[in-house]
Amino acid sequence: MSDDVSRRNVLFRLGVLVNGAAAALLAVPIVGYLLAPVRRVGGGGYRSWITLGSLSDFPEGETRLATFHNPSRRPWDGQTADIPCWVRHLEGENFQVFAINCAHLGCPVRWFPQSELFLCPCHGGAYYADGSRASGPPPRALFQYTYKVENGQLMIFGGQLPTLADPHASMTDGRPAARRLWAAGRSTPCA
Numbered sequence: 001m002s003d004d005v006s007r008r009n010v011l012f013r014l015g016v017l018v019n020g021a022a023a024a025l026l027a028v029p030i031v032g033y034l035l036a037p038v039r040r041v042g043g044g045g046y047r048s049w050i051t052l053g054s055l056s057d058f059p060e061g062e063t064r065l066a067t068f069h070n071p072s073r074r075p076w077d078g079q080t081a082d083i084p085c086w087v088r089h090l091e092g093e094n095f096q097v098f099a100i101n102c103a104h105l106g107c108p109v110r111w112f113p114q115s116e117l118f119l120c121p122c123h124g125g126a127y128y129a130d131g132s133r134a135s136g137p138p139p140r141a142l143f144q145y146t147y148k149v150e151n152g153q154l155m156i157f158g159g160q161l162p163t164l165a166d167p168h169a170s171m172t173d174g175r176p177a178a179r180r181l182w183a184a185g186r187s188t189p190c191a
């Protein structure tokens with residue numbers, strides 16, 4: 001009888017131990033997920049200013065491809081952490097920085113200076129030089145990054161692709177983009 005009780009006791013404790021370990025293992029990703037916004041706000045991360053290059057890299061009147069490193073990249077991301085975008089230098093410190101992804105299904109668009117159009121190879125979507133929709137299936141203009149010029153460097157806000165759900169995305173489809181004032185003073189909202 002006492003043998004039986006002590007065996008049951010041991011098994012019970014073993015069960016508690018195994019269940020506790022399993023719960024701890026399951027909790028790690030959940031806690032990480034819940035704390036992720038706090039870590040992002042804390043500094044760096046994908047909500048940070050990223051340098052695209054010096055102003056001299058982007059001649060006035062031209063649209064050029066630029067690449068930035070995803071600020072929340074992991075060591076195993078390799079080249080997928082290099083994110084391209086299109087930079088259009090209007091004049092002075094006025095730019096437009098477009099996400100490379102088509103607003104239809106996300107294929108990378110390409111700039112054709114001869115026709116002054118961005119063209120999407122997937123379904124024939126076309127955009128004008130200012131990113132507004134020209135023709136094809138895209139329902140809207142190209143997404144734009146918010147940018148600023150600081151110390152002769154062109155910088156964009158955030159390494160994530162702007163979307164309609166993201167307040168930092170702006171549009172050039174004829175409607176005024178949301179104007180934002182940045183503490184940096186010289187920063188300029190896209191649009």
Ligand code: FES
Nearest residue numbers: 102104105120125
């Ligand atoms: S993904 Fe560009 S037109 Fe469909």
